[in-house]
Structures are given as structure tokens and as C-alpha cells.
Amino acid sequence: MRRRVRAAVGLGVRFAFYGRMSTVEFQDRETSLWWQREVAEEMIKERGVIVAEYFDEGCSRRLPWHDRPAAAALLAAARSPGREFDAVIVGEYERAFYGDQFGGVLAVLREHGVQLWLPEAGGPVELDNPVHQALMLLLGSQSRREVMRARHRVLAAMHTQARVQGRFLGGRPPYGYQLVDAGPHPNQAHAGWGRRLQRLEPDPDTAPWVRWIFEQRKAGRSVAGIARELNMRGVPCPSSADPERNRHRTRRQWIVRTVLGIIENPRYTGRQTWNRHGARTTCLPGSGGSKSPTTLQAWAVSEKVSHPALVDEATFLSVQGMRARRPPKNGSARDYALAGLVTCGLCGRRLDSHWINNRPGYRCRHGHTSARSRPRDFPKNLYVREDHLLATLRVRLAAHMASDATSLAGHLRSNSWFLRCDGNEVMIEGRHPVAASCAAQLSLA
Structure with a gap:
């Protein structure tokens, strides 16, 4: 925000100018400011003079005025009894307002006797008109x-570029990869x-550890x-x-979430992915944006292999949702075919593998093994x-495949399906797009 004040010359209305520039990285501040101000000055010529300037930089139009630094300062000045302007003028409606924001801002200004002028209206806005x-x-x-x-x-263009072309669309390369030149940009x-494309290549120092993680x-x-x-072993973490590129990370060691992030990242199969984590474009000032996981249906996965794989697809699918086997005290082996695939229909947590009466089963002890009370x-x-x-x-899957426990569990994992059980019924559900046609509600009786 920059606020500039100069004395009014002659008679006329004293104006406060408001303008906005959304992206600091891709726009020139002075150019954006002065073309907006030129439009405003052209409209108020011989009617008044601009005495104060409020200009927001790096703010989305979707942010309300009280969350924009310069706009908030303008509203605060409008409430002051000793303000130096009589009206507010903007260079372009779309630069200042989004959706129904205009009505709220106009109401605040009118309450304190300040007019709001728009070039599109040719002067002050009167909602009675x-x-x-x-x-x-x-x-x-x-x-x-x-x-x-x-x-x-x-978003549609980026989705197509990732899915059809397998193009790397920016960001940090995954641990185990490095960026190399991939030729000139396809746009002439x-x-x-001088812009060029980049692609992923295995990093000789870290790629072996990614392979080791999947093997383990x-x-x-x-x-x-x-x-x-x-x-x-002293292996460098990402x-x-x-x-x-990770100055925001203060801990220089491996944590469970980091290892799990590598295991769950499909890029290690050689296929480019995009939109696994969607960005929230509207956020509070100073938050820097945020990212949250998207649904599997929203991912863009390349139709063909776009870079060298660090793990084959069969191994990648086999470790998804997998849970480690805990050896019993007597040293015997106990197999749980559906480990990690059964969730509680009451609380939503995964059921623990549990051996009782010499056979495998799964249980959920509500309120005993979680931070939430039952x-x-x-x-x-x-x-x-x-x-x-x-x-x-x-009953449901035997017609499609072998009915032994290993094949059934593998079929669930390869399709990203899971079982939701409430004690009386089990529901086959899935995060994969094709799972909806195969979902079934089956009785345990």
C-alpha cells in the first residue's frame, strides 16, 4: 500500500483515489497504478482533484475491503471527522469490487457522508436510481x-497439459528427483x-533412498x-x-508424515500428477495461502510415463493403505489379509487388527485408542x-476374480476401495472413480 496526499488546487470535490493490483510477480506497479488513475482523472476533470491515493498490491478482488490494507485504511480515513476528501473515485469497477461487495462499501461511505464515484456510472453512484x-x-x-x-x-489447460502431455507444471521436484532441461517452451x-520446459530425472544422491523406502x-x-x-543412518531428509527451497522447514530430520508422503506420491511410478493438493485462493492477509488434499477424481494423472520411474506400479499399489505386521510374543506369524482396509462406520477410524480365538479379526475401541471421548x-x-x-x-467380487483372501484384498487396494462396517452391515466404498459402480451393501449376518 502507498498513500500519497497533495493539496487541492482551486475549487471542486476532493477525491481519494483507490486502485488495486492483484499479482506483484507478473504486473508492473507503476503501469497498473497510472492507467487506473488516468481513467479516474479523466472522469473528474474540471469537477475536482485527487488529494489522496490508496493502492493495494498483491490482493485478490475476492478479499473484502476490510482485509485489504489500503482499502481498510481508506475506510478508516472516511470515518475520521477530519478527513481530507469528500468522495472516493476508483479507476475500474473490476479492480475494486467483486460480486456484491459494492453495496457494503457504499453503505459505509454514505453513512459518513462520502460519495463513491465510478467511471462506469459517469459520476457518483445513487442506488435510488x-x-x-x-x-x-x-x-x-x-x-x-x-x-x-x-x-x-x-485449471482446464493445466489439467490437460499434465494428463495428455505429461508436462511438469512447476513447484518443488519430489524427493529423489531433480529438474533438467526439457527443451524450448511449446508456445512460440x-x-x-527464452523460456524452456523442465522435466524430472532421478537424483543420484536421493533416488536410491526412495527405492529403499518402498522396498522396506x-x-x-x-x-x-x-x-x-x-x-x-544420517540420510538427509527432503x-x-x-x-x-525449504527455508520454512526448521527440523532437519525424517518424520512419519514425510515418509508416508513419499509412499503415497504416484509421481514415483513415472507418471506426472497435478492437483493432488488444491490451493485456496482466498485467504486472510499474511497467511500466504494454504493447500489441502483434493479428491482422487480431481487429480490429473498423465496417460503415459513422462519421466523415469523409481518404483513399479505393482509395488506402488501394493503398499497403499498397508499396515505393518506386529509379531506376537510367541514368535508365530499372523496374517491379516484386510489390514488397513476396514473402517468403523460409527467413528470413521480404521479398525485395529486383532487376533482372538486363533483367528484374525478387526476391532475399534471407541474412546480408548483415540483423543476423542466415546x-x-x-x-x-x-x-x-x-x-x-x-x-x-x-458374494460381490467372486464373479470378477479369484476368491482367495490375498486376491480379494489386492483387488480392494488396487482400486482404492475400503470396507465400512458398523457391526451389522459392511459397505464397500471407494475413492477411485470406478468404485461407484461396484459399491455394494452386504450383510454380515
């Missing part, structure tokens, strides 16, 4: 449509500016055990291997036998 009412509705809708159209075009204008996990080792051994109407625990679960699966 039916023409102005219709104009504000049109401009608000147009501002929202412009954002939605630009967002849709960009960008290529003329496939052998049944716990994620925590893998993280502990990496720290014991933030240590690339400290310049609701009063919940049973003390939920228990289901593995053989009962397998029997219900055979």
Missing part, C-alpha cells in the same frame, strides 16, 4: 464471471522470450520404523537435501471377524 441499481448488478456479475472464466480456463511467444514398506515394515532408520450412545467396542468379511466380499 433504477439505472444505477441495474448497472451495479451487471458490473458485480461481470466481475465474478471474469474471475470464474479465467480460473476455469487456467514464450520460446521467443513392501516387506511389511512400519512407516515409523523406516523413519527411525533413516535418521539413524528439507536438508534442498534447504534453499459418545454415550456408542457401544464399548466394535468387532468383526475376518472370515465373515471375506465371505461377504466373495
Whole structure:
């Protein structure tokens, strides 16, 4: 924000100018400021003079005025009895307002006797005027449509580039990879500016450790055990291997979440992915944005292999949702075919593998193994036998594949399906797009 004040010359209305620039990285501040101000000065010529300037930089139009530094300062100045301006003028509606923001800002200004002028209205806006009412509705809708159209075009283009072309679309390379030159940019204008594409290549220092992580996990080792051994061996974690791009990371050691993130990243199969974590574009000032996981249906996965794989797809699928085997005290082996695939229909947590009466089963002890207390109407625990679960699966899936326990469990994992059980019924559900056609509700009785 920059605020500039100069004395009014002659008679006329004293104006405070407001402008906005969204992206600091891709726009020139002075150019954006002065074309907006030029439009404003052209409209108020011989009617008044601009005495104060408020200009927001790096703020989305979707942010309300009280969350924009310069706009908030303008509103605060408007409330002051000793303000130096009589009216507010903006250079362009879409730069200042989004959706129905205009009505709220106008109400605050009118309450303190400040007019709001728009170039599109040719002067001060009067909502008592039916023409102005219709104009504000049109401009608000147009501002929202412009954002939605630009967002849709960009996201659709990036989705296609990742899925069809397998193009690397920026960001940090995954641990185990490094970026190398992939030739000139396919857009002739960008290529003329010297921009080039990049692609992923295995990093000779870190790629072997990614392969080791998948090998250990496939052998049944716990994620925590893998993280502990990496720290014991002194293997650099992602933030240590690339400290310049991870300055926000203060801990220089492996944690469970880091190892799990590698195991769950499909890029290690050689296929490019995009939109695994969607960005929230509207956020509070100073938050820097945020990212949250998206649904599997929203991912863009390349149709063909786009870079060298560090793990084959069969191994990658086999370790998804896998849980480490805990050896019993007597040293005998106990197999749980559906480990990690059964969730509680009451609390949503994964059921623990549990051996009782010389056979495998799965249980959830509500309120005993979590940070949340058990609701009063919940049973003390939920228990289901593995053989009962397998029997219900055979009813639905036997026509598609072999009915042995290993094949059934592998089929669930390869399709990202899981079982939700409430004690009386089991529901086959899935995060994969094709799972909806195969979902079934089966009885445990």
C-alpha cells in the first residue's frame, strides 16, 4: 500500500483515489497504478482533484475491503471527522469490487457522508436510481464471471497439459528427483522470450533412498520404523537435501508424515500428477495461502510415463493403505489379509487388527485408542471377524476374480476401495472413480 496526499488546487470535490493490483510477480506497479488513475482523472476533470491515493498490491478482488490494507485504511480515513476528501473515485469497477461487495462499501461511505464515484456510472453512484441499481448488478456479475472464466480456463489447460502431455507444471521436484532441461517452451511467444520446459530425472544422491523406502514398506515394515532408520543412518531428509527451497522447514530430520508422503506420491511410478493438493485462493492477509488434499477424481494423472520411474506400479499399489505386521510374543506369524482396509462406520477410524480365538479379526475401541471421548450412545467396542468379511466380499467380487483372501484384498487396494462396517452391515466404498459402480451393501449376518 502507498498513500500519497497533495493539496487541492482551486475549487471542486476532493477525491481519494483507490486502485488495486492483484499479482506483484507478473504486473508492473507503476503501469497498473497510472492507467487506473488516468481513467479516474479523466472522469473528474474540471469537477475536482485527487488529494489522496490508496493502492493495494498483491490482493485478490475476492478479499473484502476490510482485509485489504489500503482499502481498510481508506475506510478508516472516511470515518475520521477530519478527513481530507469528500468522495472516493476508483479507476475500474473490476479492480475494486467483486460480486456484491459494492453495496457494503457504499453503505459505509454514505453513512459518513462520502460519495463513491465510478467511471462506469459517469459520476457518483445513487442506488435510488433504477439505472444505477441495474448497472451495479451487471458490473458485480461481470466481475465474478471474469474471475470464474479465467480460473476455469487456467485449471482446464493445466489439467490437460499434465494428463495428455505429461508436462511438469512447476513447484518443488519430489524427493529423489531433480529438474533438467526439457527443451524450448511449446508456445512460440514464450520460446521467443527464452523460456524452456523442465522435466524430472532421478537424483543420484536421493533416488536410491526412495527405492529403499518402498522396498522396506513392501516387506511389511512400519512407516515409523523406516523413519527411525533413516535418521539413524544420517540420510538427509527432503528439507536438508534442498534447504534453499525449504527455508520454512526448521527440523532437519525424517518424520512419519514425510515418509508416508513419499509412499503415497504416484509421481514415483513415472507418471506426472497435478492437483493432488488444491490451493485456496482466498485467504486472510499474511497467511500466504494454504493447500489441502483434493479428491482422487480431481487429480490429473498423465496417460503415459513422462519421466523415469523409481518404483513399479505393482509395488506402488501394493503398499497403499498397508499396515505393518506386529509379531506376537510367541514368535508365530499372523496374517491379516484386510489390514488397513476396514473402517468403523460409527467413528470413521480404521479398525485395529486383532487376533482372538486363533483367528484374525478387526476391532475399534471407541474412546480408548483415540483423543476423542466415546459418545454415550456408542457401544464399548466394535468387532468383526475376518472370515465373515471375506465371505461377504466373495458374494460381490467372486464373479470378477479369484476368491482367495490375498486376491480379494489386492483387488480392494488396487482400486482404492475400503470396507465400512458398523457391526451389522459392511459397505464397500471407494475413492477411485470406478468404485461407484461396484459399491455394494452386504450383510454380515
